[in-house]
Amino acid sequence: MAAVTPSFADRLLLWFDKHGRKDLPWQQDISAYRVWVSEIMLQQTQVNTVIPYYLDFMKSFPTVQRLARAPIDQVLHHWAGLGYYARARNLHKAANYVVDELGGEFPKTVEDMEKLPGVGRSTAGAIISIAYRKRAPILDGNVKRVLARHQAIAGWAGEAATLNALWQASEDTTPNKRPAAYTQAIMDLGATVCTRSKPRCGECPLNKDCTAFKTGTQSEYPGKKPKKAIPVKAVQMLMIEAPKQQILLELRPNRGIWGGLWSFPEVPVEDPAEDVALQRFGVSGKTTAKAVVRHTFSHYHLDIHPIHIKLKATPTQIMEDNRLLWYNGPSTPEVGLAAPVQKLLKQLIKK
Known part of the structure; x- marks a missing residue:
């Protein structure tokens, strides 16, 4: 009888148990608030850059109530250097919404989480899966890279057809079991193994059926945004x-x-x-x-x-x-x- 090949998710979870990151600050004392702050900071910013900002931010604003009642100047001061300052303004707006409209309790579904300022579909999915351990597909930059290479999804993710194909791939591969660990696992794989340049394919648990690895076309995925002259x-x-x-x-x-x-x-x-x-x-x-x-x-x-x-x-x-x-x-x-x-x-x- 032929051996059954472990699923995409099973292989990824086995890899995560041995090699995944488990000591990041937002992985300790997990709550929807702590995960939400980390996910907003991690939008377009590397983990190593975020860590000191996150620790300082949580020291000053340990609860959503403290964040909501803080002056916006104080919030922006803690954000200085992280860039993309609309994230900080949206964080403050969302904190006020959670406190004033939701009684200090964060939403518990992806659809309701998306109603918070600055929270899109992928960020909402990450918060729901990590904080509440519910199945919720995500599609941040690292996940796009993993899925695009594994399934040879061509094109730039800014194009609707490509984005839809990537979301479908995320939906198809996200398991019902251990959703929090899986979400962290696929983000970690993209950040540490399936990197933009020089991916370490020999260490990847998904390499046996990764189309880009088998065809040597890793550099072609994901498709790049059409270049424009920067004014x-x-x-x-x-x-x-x-x-x-x-x-x-x-x-x-x-x-x-x-x-x-x-x-x-x-x-x-x-x-x-x-x-x-x-x-x-x-x-x-x-x-x-x-x-x-x-x-x-x-x-x-x-x-x-x-x-x-x-x-x-x-x-x-x-x-x-x-x-x-x-x-x-x-x-x-x-x-x-x-x-x-x-x-x-x-x-x-x-x-």
């Missing part, structure tokens, strides 16, 4: 510095890049920075152009032209505007800062 934008940032190393910051609109974060006042590159500083804030001082800093977003490069304006005295009228503040390092309340602004501030404020 370059430019802006001047006014680094207005008063005595005692007070730096003027302005609150950005809630929408758009760095929404809701504090930044240096911005000026179009074609406008004279000194004139704008005088017209908008009534200040003037010794002006120095600093080296251009390039910050790259997913869809364009931003060339920042820092203009340092050193004042002789601190103007009082500026403080009448609640969208402006004088930043002075440790003596300033925690506020959310965009990563390049944080870097430029450190250069200005001597330790």
Whole structure:
């Protein structure tokens, strides 16, 4: 009698039991809240980058109630450097929704979890399967790569037909047993074995029936997004510095890049920075152009032209505007800062 080949899920779970990651911070004291925060942080961010942010975040906001009642500035401050700041704003909105509308209890189905701001189908599935141990297919970047290679699903996942095929593959391979372990297993396999470049196929529990491995076409899956030239934008940032190393910051609109974060006042590159500083804030001082800093977003490069304006005295009228503040390092309340602004501030404020 021929031996029965273990299923896709069985092989993956056997591999996970021996080689999977089981000591990540969000795998301890599992709750829907802790898993939800980790899954939002892990969207488009590597595990090793997330860990210190997660630990710090959970120390400051150990419960959804604490997160909901925290000022958004404090939440954004803890997010500074993680990028994709809409995640933090959605996290705060969702926390308020859970506390105010759901009595502090997280949804227990994928459909209801998707109603939270910032939670899509895959994130909802991960939370439900890990926190509640219910079967829920997922499709994050690592899972797309594993399934695309194993089943030779061609095309870019941004195309509807490809995405539908990947979701169907996820649905077909997700087991009813040990859903939490399986979800972690397939994410781990993609992150540590079935990697983008130089996948370690010899160590993969799925290699016996992986189409890409058998045909040597691993690099062709998943299909890549069609390339477009990345445009370059430019802006001047006014680094207005008063005595005692007070730096003027302005609150950005809630929408758009760095929404809701504090930044240096911005000026179009074609406008004279000194004139704008005088017209908008009534200040003037010794002006120095600093080296251009390039910050790259997913869809364009931003060339920042820092203009340092050193004042002789601190103007009082500026403080009448609640969208402006004088930043002075440790003596300033925690506020959310965009990563390049944080870097430029450190250069200005001597330790």
